[in-house]
Every structure is written in structure tokens, then in C-alpha cells.
Amino acid sequence: MTATDTRRGRWSLLARFAVLPGLARLLLLTQLAFNIGFYLVVPFLATHLADDLAMAGWAIGIVLGVRTFSQQGMFALGGALADRFGVRPTVLAGCSVRIAGFVVLAAAGDFATVLIGTVLIGFAAALFSPAVESALAVQGTELEERGVITRTELFGLFAVCGEVGAVTGPLLGAALLSVDFSLTCSVAAAVFAIILLAHARFLPRGPRAERRPLLAGWADIARNRTFLVFAAGYSAYLLSYNQLYLALPVELGRSGADWALGWMFALASGLVVFGQLPMAAWARTRLGAHRALPLGFGLLSLAFAAVAVLSPWALPEGLSLLPASVFVVLLTCGQMLAVPVAQDLVPRLAGGRNLGSYYGFLSSAGGLAVLVGSGVAGGLLDLAARPGPAAPVPWAVLAVLPAVGGLTLLALAKRYRNESRSH
Structure with missing residues (x-):
């Protein structure tokens, strides 16, 4: 091409x-x-x-x-x-x-x-x-x-x-x-x-x-330490994106805009429908996996950090949706940038073998992260239910997770830099 x-x-x-x-x-x-x-x-x-x-x-x-x-x-x-x-x-x-x-x-x-x-x-x-x-x-x-x-x-x-x-x-x-x-x-x-x-x-x-x-693929995964580290890092994305359903309603309640939840989901869907294709092409042809993955996870982290900065105060009525809107836009852009590149890396990490097992394991690892992480996040989000000095705490904690995941994937993606840029 x-x-x-x-x-x-x-x-x-x-x-x-x-x-x-x-x-x-x-x-x-x-x-x-x-x-x-x-x-x-x-x-x-x-x-x-x-x-x-x-x-x-x-x-x-x-x-x-x-x-x-x-x-x-x-x-x-x-x-x-x-x-x-x-x-x-x-x-x-x-x-x-x-x-x-x-x-x-x-x-x-x-x-x-x-x-x-x-x-x-x-x-x-x-x-x-x-x-x-x-x-x-x-x-x-x-x-x-x-x-x-x-x-x-x-x-x-x-x-x-x-x-x-x-x-x-x-x-x-x-x-x-x-x-x-x-x-x-x-x-x-x-x-x-x-x-x-x-x-x-x-x-x-x-x-x-x-x-x-039947479990030959699982045995292959168990020996593939690189993929196991990749799955652990990638799970931070799944946990982060799940906060659209857990943390976003809390933020809208804090700002007195519960009515806007449907509009926030519509915003996320619109961004994916119209932005996913050019974003994926840009990540693949211009950035490469070694840049797209950390940048995408950096946007996920920044989404939580932005709300952490804005959450201590009750904003004027005209700006009440600003934290939630910034959160949705950054989180969705991070997903669009990182996920197709990460999915493209799976066959390479798997050596082209047992792809069903590898993709299935990746989803199950993310499901486990969501199950455990959302329970912890749900307890912390009580602090963010109203403006105040404690409101940024859960958002700051949630910002750390994709940052760590992004650094983990960065170390793995560098291995495939030359291959990614050559196609």
C-alpha cells in the first residue's frame, strides 16, 4: 500500500x-x-x-x-x-x-x-x-x-x-x-x-x-509472560471505560445535572461513530503502537485528572456540564486511539496461534479488573458526591490506573515499533 x-x-x-x-x-x-x-x-x-x-x-x-x-x-x-x-x-x-x-x-x-x-x-x-x-x-x-x-x-x-x-x-x-x-x-x-x-x-x-x-491455548498463554503483562496493562482501559457507567453518574449528580446522562452517552457514541476510523488510521500510519498506546492511555488518565481538578467547586450553571463533558471526550478519544492498536498487537504477541483463547483471556482479564476495581471505585466515589476538598480523591486514584497501564504497554509496544512502522 x-x-x-x-x-x-x-x-x-x-x-x-x-x-x-x-x-x-x-x-x-x-x-x-x-x-x-x-x-x-x-x-x-x-x-x-x-x-x-x-x-x-x-x-x-x-x-x-x-x-x-x-x-x-x-x-x-x-x-x-x-x-x-x-x-x-x-x-x-x-x-x-x-x-x-x-x-x-x-x-x-x-x-x-x-x-x-x-x-x-x-x-x-x-x-x-x-x-x-x-x-x-x-x-x-x-x-x-x-x-x-x-x-x-x-x-x-x-x-x-x-x-x-x-x-x-x-x-x-x-x-x-x-x-x-x-x-x-x-x-x-x-x-x-x-x-x-x-x-x-x-x-x-x-x-x-x-x-x-481443549486447554492447549490456555497453556500457551500461561507460558507467554509478555502477553500476561500486556493483559494486565490493558485491563486498566476496561476498568477506566467502565466508569462511564459508575463514575459519570456520580459527577453529574454532584453538578446537579442528572438529566444529562443520556446526552453524555450520545456524545460518546457520536465520537466513536464519526471519529474512530480517522483516529485508528492516524494511530496506525503516523504514530505506531509505541506512541498510540501510551498516548491513548494518557488521555484516559487525563480524563479523570480533569474532573479531579474541577470537582472541588460548584461551577456556575452554564458551566456545570464542563467536567462531565471533558471526561467523556477525553475518555472516548483515549479508547479510540488505543484499543484498535492494542487489538492489533494480540496476534503478534500470540505468534498467530490460539487467537480465540488469547482474545477470550484478554476479555476475561478485563472483566475481572472491572469486577474488583469497580467495587473499590464505588466506595471511593462516595467522596465525590458533592463539591468539597475530598471530591478529587477518587478521581485522582482512578487517574493513576490507566497511567500505570499505559506505561506497561509502552514497554511492550516498543518491541514491535519497527514492525508497526514498516507496514
């Missing part, structure tokens, strides 16, 4: 979507459809349990917690299954399990049945997500060698498709919820049935799976 082609491609990736090979388009559209189906239902689950099923708060908390664990915590297992049995059967199984989960949830009227449905929904993602990411990495490698698109940019386009689905799903879900929650679940099941049929028809079978132990 020439320098001219790269500059042109940076700004025309959406237009070039139509000329991508069929498998690449299928994987990208899969992410779009996955998120539409998922966000049709899950954002409204707590409201349904409380209002329609009259469940107690503790029961709702258990349901939501189990759903998160069955998804994030089981990614490592799903990735190992993809490596053992192949991408196609694992994706088809995941779609089937999610359809079953939505059907069970549509009919659920008691705690036990709801719990079964949510576990199925969560575990389904653990099956198909690592498989799709590993297939995308392989496709990205082939397309980069052919000069069609870089692997980093393909992951950037993958993120855009996911964000469009994450925006579209709740809008459709809100409209359907006005009719009936069971209808919402049924529509979500239908979306995944379409995905299942599309993958059964168009997803290639690939080479015959090797007859090797």
Missing part, C-alpha cells in the same frame, strides 16, 4: 466497506447485529424485573451480576472452544444459545427462570465474541498483506459497527418496550436467528479442527 493510498484510505473506509471481501463484511455486520439484538433487551432488564415482576433490589442485583460474570468471566472458555472446534461451530452455537436465552427470558415469570435466561444470554457472547474477533484478526492480516486495509483500521471499523448497534438497539428496545417486554425479547431472538442463518450460509467451514486438548 502506498503512502497516497494510505492517506486516501484513512478518510474513505466507510465508502470502501462495500468492496471488502464477503467474510470481512459478514464479520463487521455481525458485530452490528449482535449489539442491536443485545441492546434491544439488556438496558431495560432491570426496569422489567422491578416494574413487571416486582423483584426485590437484591434479586435484580444478582441477575445483573450473574449476567456480567457469565459473559466476561467465560470469555476465556469461549475462546478456547473456538480454537478447539473452529470459528464456525462456535459462532453458530453462540447464536443458538442466545436465541434460547431470549426465548426463556420472554416467558420468565420468576427469579429462577429469569436467572437461567440471563445466564444463557451472557454465555452466548462468551462463545461467539472471541471467535469473531479471532476471525477478524486473521482477515485483517490477509487484507493488510493485499493492501486493502490495515488490521488496525479493520478493528476500528469493527468498533464503529458495534457502536452503531449499541445506539440503534436501545432506540428500538424503548419503542418495543411500550408494547411488551416479551415482544422485545422475541424481536431480539429473531435478530439472532437471522444472524444464525447468515453464518450457517456464508461463514466458511475453515480447516478441520486439530485434535488437541
